[in-house]
Amino acid sequence: MLTSLVLHLTVDPSSIADPSFIVDPSSIDTTFIKLKSAADFMGFSRFRDGGLVGFHVITPQSDFDDYPMVSSLIDVDTRWWKVDMVRSIFLPFEASTILKIPLNYNLPEDSLIWIGNKRGVFYVKSAYHIALSFVDSNEEGECSSPDPRTALWKRIWRLKIPQKLKIFTWRSCVNGLPTMLNLSQRGIHCSGFCPICDKALESTAHALLLCDHAKLTWAHWLNCPFEITSSPRDLVDVALDFNENGSPLDLELFFALAWSIWWNRNQATHENSGINLDQVWERANRLLSEYKNACSLPTLSLAPSPSAWQVPPLGVFKINTDGAASDGYPSCIGVAIRDYRGSLLAASSKILAAPFSAEITEALVLQEGVLLALDLGISHAIIESDALSIIQAITDGVLGGVVGHIVQNIKDLSSSFSWCSFQL
Numbered sequence: 001m002l003t004s005l006v007l008h009l010t011v012d013p014s015s016i017a018d019p020s021f022i023v024d025p026s027s028i029d030t031t032f033i034k035l036k037s038a039a040d041f042m043g044f045s046r047f048r049d050g051g052l053v054g055f056h057v058i059t060p061q062s063d064f065d066d067y068p069m070v071s072s073l074i075d076v077d078t079r080w081w082k083v084d085m086v087r088s089i090f091l092p093f094e095a096s097t098i099l100k101i102p103l104n105y106n107l108p109e110d111s112l113i114w115i116g117n118k119r120g121v122f123y124v125k126s127a128y129h130i131a132l133s134f135v136d137s138n139e140e141g142e143c144s145s146p147d148p149r150t151a152l153w154k155r156i157w158r159l160k161i162p163q164k165l166k167i168f169t170w171r172s173c174v175n176g177l178p179t180m181l182n183l184s185q186r187g188i189h190c191s192g193f194c195p196i197c198d199k200a201l202e203s204t205a206h207a208l209l210l211c212d213h214a215k216l217t218w219a220h221w222l223n224c225p226f227e228i229t230s231s232p233r234d235l236v237d238v239a240l241d242f243n244e245n246g247s248p249l250d251l252e253l254f255f256a257l258a259w260s261i262w263w264n265r266n267q268a269t270h271e272n273s274g275i276n277l278d279q280v281w282e283r284a285n286r287l288l289s290e291y292k293n294a295c296s297l298p299t300l301s302l303a304p305s306p307s308a309w310q311v312p313p314l315g316v317f318k319i320n321t322d323g324a325a326s327d328g329y330p331s332c333i334g335v336a337i338r339d340y341r342g343s344l345l346a347a348s349s350k351i352l353a354a355p356f357s358a359e360i361t362e363a364l365v366l367q368e369g370v371l372l373a374l375d376l377g378i379s380h381a382i383i384e385s386d387a388l389s390i391i392q393a394i395t396d397g398v399l400g401g402v403v404g405h406i407v408q409n410i411k412d413l414s415s416s417f418s419w420c421s422f423q424l
């Protein structure tokens with residue numbers, strides 16, 4: 001299939017009866033193309049301007065008096081296209097493309113020419129590079145009409161909110177929260193009904209927007225720019241409203257409050273210790289304000305001026321880890337694993353059992369990242385953290401101190417990778 005897409009053709013106009021193509025080494029060094037004997041004018045569908053790869057003719061096929069060979073378009077006297085005929089047959093942009101195809105004045109024998117390299121010799125390597133160019137051009141084409149959700153995902157990852165909140169946000173938007181409905185649909189024995197009100201199936205929208213306790217919590221947001229709970233909508237649809245028409249601060253508060261509602265739902269369901277709805281509202285706002293305050297403080301013992309995030313090489317996965325430690329609150333950790341395109345493969349977040357120090361929290365989240373990657377069967381990994389002291393301990397084999405045993409475990413675990421690198 002690939003070879004049929006990347007051939008240059010040289011065609012002898014005198015051999016109209018023979019629709020085959022013959023290799024012509026003499027024409028390899030040029031990018032010209034001579035066409036004659038494709039079965040009909042739709043033979044152009046094999047070509048594109050320049051490389052003539054993947055060009056699809058959309059001009060409606062016409063009736064011709066004789067067999068409509070491509071060579072019919074070539075004037076054997078002038079050794080050039082029959083310009084008027086081409087323009088009369090094809091749509092203007094297609095005629096323009098065809099007329100840009102240079103012809104070999106010497107009209108050599110029909111031939112097939114491999115354009116993957118200057119020598120015209122087929123190598124898998126050259127086919128690979130051509131295939132990659134197809135992939136790249138297709139991706140560029142997709143970007144020309146962006147999905148609004150793509151913009152939302154990008155906005156979410158840029159929000160100035162804690163990592164655990166980003167991960168919650170992503171999970172809730174891709175219907176990844178363990179709501180009762182999701183659990184029942186995944187074969188876990190439960191009714192699927194909301195554990196809070198027991199009035200409806202607990203979808204993500206019900207849990208975060210439409211359940212009575214959720215509605216009453218949203219009612220605390222007096223100057224909310226959008227109507228959130230009046231009509232049943234997906235969480236993503238509401239988030240798109242915020243993303244397209246609201247401010248970043250509104251979007252942050254929207255997700256923070258959704259997170260707080262979910263947290264309270266879990267406390268009430270699993271711990272029998274939910275808080276009142278005023279506190280749910282306050283908890284969301286406190287989460288944001290504490291994070292912003294922490295971001296404004298100078299960071300100690302962390303890596304200086306982190307550079308922009310870069311995708312890993314092809315075949316390698318990048319594991320980003322981060323932890324949050326705050327006095328009086330259990331530490332939180334988050335892991336995100338992305339591939340060479342930057343696409344998210346997996347993510348994990350946890351509230352740890354205790355308020356650990358920043359150093360221990362960072363060591364634990366690195367360990368969590370390595371474990372998650374090994375669970376996924378990843379063999380080549382870059383593990384990235386902003387904790388300078390932990391990265392140095394791992395790379396230098398420093399196994400003492402309060403995190404020495406965790407570092408030892410990380411080193412032992414990481415020996416299961418075929419290749420891995422720890423970096424800032």
Ligand SMILES: [Zn+2]
Nearest residue numbers: 194196197211
């Ligand atoms: Zn409910």
